[in-house]
Amino acid sequence: MQGSVLVLGAGMVGVSCALELQRRGFAVVLADAEDPGSETSHGNAGVLTRSSIVPLNNPALWRSLPGLLSNESASLRYQPGYVLRNLGWAARFLLAARPKTFERTVAALDQLIHLSLREHERLLAESAQGARLRRDGWMFLYRDPRRSPGMRLQLEVYRRCGVDVEELDAAAIRALEPALEPIFARGLLVRSAHSVDDPAAVVRGYADLFAQRGGRVLRRRAAGLARQDRGWSVRFDDGSVEQAAQVVIALGPWSAEFLRGSGLRIPMAFERGYHMHYAGAAPGMPALTRPIHDAQAGYVLSPMRRGLRLSTGVELNDLDAPPNHAQLEQAQRAAGQALALGARLDDHPWKGARPTLPDSRPMIGELPRRGLWAAFGHQHIGFSTGPGSASLLGALMSGEAPPIDPAPFAPRRFAGLGRAD
Ligand SMILES: Cc1cc2nc3c(=O)[nH]c(=O)nc-3n(C[C@H](O)[C@H](O)[C@H](O)COP(=O)(O)OP(=O)(O)OC[C@H]3O[C@@H](n4cnc5c(N)ncnc54)[C@H](O)[C@@H]3O)c2cc1C
Known part of the structure; x- marks a missing residue:
């Protein structure tokens, strides 16, 4: 029997960590508000998908930057005051697009994604959710490839890393997805990509598996963290307290604010995004069968159990700032040119935030506080990389050889997190 662990946060990352630590013999409690x-x-x-090895801050970003600064792009918008208050993060994010850092990130994410896809396959089978997974790839689509500086770079990186992609012309796109209007001149089919039709259901299924195996799940909001003689105590907002030898912080975008109370300064920014569901094609008409990314129009459309999910690009802003639906409206207009969206199915758009560190790599490892572990900062790829992150964290916490190189994800790569104790 290993020691006790409290995992804070039951998103994909926290639930995966709880399952992995339980498998390794730790006594695990999982808590979420x-x-x-x-x-x-x-x-x-x-x-x-392995195509997520190319982060937003890649060398092609520099060429796109003048267009993005207009703040009218569907791919990236920003609240000027937020960026001014986070200039240090913005500068580091841009510097990480330099080829040397970019290549290091590609190699690191490739390892993490590879590991994660294998772990997802295992967990989907163990939680009897194999039917949630589609194995028919996903597509990047380009209306005018000459205006997409990222496409060449993407293709070059994919080929070099052995990501299974096929270049498509307009006819091949239509043959694969007859629901699409003929507005796309080129495309890339990432053949090895998978997708799920209900991400929340998958996380719930993994959490149920953890509970069936004897794990305790608490529905409580953590309010504070204190060091004790033999570990940590966490105070919840209902006044209760839980103690554990070690604590894993998997609070997604809320991780940085929570850790501020422990004197740790996490360089995290929020790439906010929105989604809305639509009824899709009328009965008898062709329907979209796999997710697509309309690269120049800056949105993703995914067929989900609930309907067609339209999700937006990046809005850099405070986590809790009021929503701004301009990007979603813009994406809806563009997606309406690509296919029949049908009626809106949700009363209000969903809003969330991708938690992003300057080098676009998550933070996985021990923080400069003994027994306090990080598993957050998964930017655009936390749903896919939760299980691989858990596998790495589990090995580190057990003192075993890690399955992938932990250095690119180590908290200590950021100087100035806070004094070690
Ligand atoms: C529009 C959009 C599209 C995306 N598309 C993809 C995609 O296709 N593929 C992919 O891999 N990734 C995608 N991502 C990214 C992915 O969703 C995230 O990286 C991932 O969900 C992060 O998971 P997490 O477990 O770290 O955080 P979360 O899922 O946010 O979990 C954190 C949990 O902490 C809890 N919490 C917060 N504060 C407290 C507290 N004080 N006490 C207790 N609990 C607390 C919250 O309730 C929450 O459940 C997308 C993100 C967005 C916004």
């Missing part, structure tokens, strides 16, 4: 999978791990596009 909401039901498992209610937040970012609910609202995402549900895509699991």
